[in-house]
Structure formats: C-alpha cells, structure tokens
Amino acid sequence: MGVGAAGNSTPPPTEMKRGTVCWINLEDAAPPEFAKTRPGIIVSNSEQNALLQTVVAIPLSIHAPAIWPLRLRLEMPNLKVSYAVLPGIRQVTKTRLLDIVDIAPAKFMRLLDQALDSYLRD
Numbered sequence: 001m002g003v004g005a006a007g008n009s010t011p012p013p014t015e016m017k018r019g020t021v022c023w024i025n026l027e028d029a030a031p032p033e034f035a036k037t038r039p040g041i042i043v044s045n046s047e048q049n050a051l052l053q054t055v056v057a058i059p060l061s062i063h064a065p066a067i068w069p070l071r072l073r074l075e076m077p078n079l080k081v082s083y084a085v086l087p088g089i090r091q092v093t094k095t096r097l098l099d100i101v102d103i104a105p106a107k108f109m110r111l112l113d114q115a116l117d118s119y120l121r122d
Contacts, residue, residue: 016055016097017046019109021079023098024057026090040092041074041084041104043116055097058112059088069115078102084112086119 016022024040042049044056060082066073071083078101104112 016042016049016094017103018042018044018049019104019106021060021074021076021101021104023101024059024092025096025098026059026092037098039079039082039101041112043089043112054091054093056089056091058084058086059090061085069118072108072112072115074104074108076102076104084115086115089116 020042021039022042023037025037026040027036039060040057041060042055042057044052049055060074060079061071062080062082064073064083065071066083070086072086074082074084076082
C-alpha cells in the first residue's frame, strides 16, 4: 500500500471497497471544487463499486480544522493527518483512481456516515 507520490505503483483493483483511501486524479475541476491529485476516501457501497465504472469519493485535505459535519479528522499510519472534506463529495471514474493508501478505520467510517447523514439531509 503506497505512501509516496501517486502513480508509483500498480493501479488499484477495479473493485474498490467502501472505506478505501487512495490517490485520486481530480483534475478538470472548477473552483471551489478540489483539483489536482490528492487522497480521497471511497464512500459508495462496495457492491455498486463492483458493478459500476465509477465510485463516489470524498477528497482529503491536510488543511485543518475539523468542522462538524463538513471536515472530519482522519489519522492513518500511511498518510499525513488529513481531513475528509464532505462538501467535495463527487463521482469519479475508476480510471482516476491511482495508488491505494489503506482502508479507513471502522470507527472513522461510522463517524463519516453520521456526518454524511447530517450534511446531506434537511
């Protein structure tokens, strides 16, 4: 599982699991969308990820602070301390997925589910 710059290892499998943190090419974005290659976390469900050519991902940023429910702090051994930026949620094709970093901890995914629920519902 890669720690270094994106693109230095073999491509990730086409069947991405929910909670996978990987480098994603987010180019061709217009402000305030996140651009460049950056880590992101896959939030679409694993079953749909296996069937579709796209996944839904939330970009990660190293810029603090955590702001509930918009930014959630994520600490992982193979990644700088990062923040999941929920307003940046977007669908991406699997061809944009680069190196896999790791799988996010279950505790973080539960918190992310709560934040997504709060952010996306009225």
